[in-house]
Amino acid sequence: MMKLYHGSNVSVELPDLSFSKPDKDFGKGFYLSADRQQAVEMAEQKLSQIKSGSVCVSTFLFDENLLYSDELKVKIFNDYSEEWANFVLANRTQGDKKPVHDYDIVYGPIADDGVTFQLRRYIGGVISLQRLVEELHYAKGITFQYYFGTERALNTLKRI
Numbered sequence: 001m002m003k004l005y006h007g008s009n010v011s012v013e014l015p016d017l018s019f020s021k022p023d024k025d026f027g028k029g030f031y032l033s034a035d036r037q038q039a040v041e042m043a044e045q046k047l048s049q050i051k052s053g054s055v056c057v058s059t060f061l062f063d064e065n066l067l068y069s070d071e072l073k074v075k076i077f078n079d080y081s082e083e084w085a086n087f088v089l090a091n092r093t094q095g096d097k098k099p100v101h102d103y104d105i106v107y108g109p110i111a112d113d114g115v116t117f118q119l120r121r122y123i124g125g126v127i128s129l130q131r132l133v134e135e136l137h138y139a140k141g142i143t144f145q146y147y148f149g150t151e152r153a154l155n156t157l158k159r160i
Contacts, residue, residue, distance in 0.1 A: 001061045004032035007043030009053030026106040027091040029149035060157040077108030080136040104153035110143045
């Protein structure tokens with residue numbers, strides 16, 4: 001079992017997808033990190049936007065063997081790639097339309113502010129998709145996230 005952390009301006013006892021926003025990296029879902037500090041930073045970022053609540057990190061247990069079983073539909077991006085970039089762009093621009101995928105769980109890099117800047121350069125035609133991926137590989141550090149996008153996936157999490 002591994003610990004996963006969710007940073008927000010409120011404590012989350014039971015994840016609820018109805019509170020999730022569309023246009024996120026992997027779509028409308030519940031996002032977690034294996035890095036507690038990363039969750040704290042996400043909570044601080046949300047608090048700076050919302051201006052209510054306080055920094056809260058909710059901790060969940062997850063059986064990582066489920067990532068490699070047939071019980072859930074899982075997509076794993078181990079690094080930045082053209083496929084990852086296209087996936088993120090499709091999810092960020094789909095709005096309230098039908099989701100662009102039906103994965104229960106997606107694991108992969110976060111498109112933080114620096115990555116978002118590079119994505120905008122690609123969308124604007126300033127750089128090619130290949131150059132986008134090259135630029136991301138040269139960026140400092142890479143942080144990963146876990147997306148839980150279905151009730152079936154959420155039911156695998158145990159709040160601790």
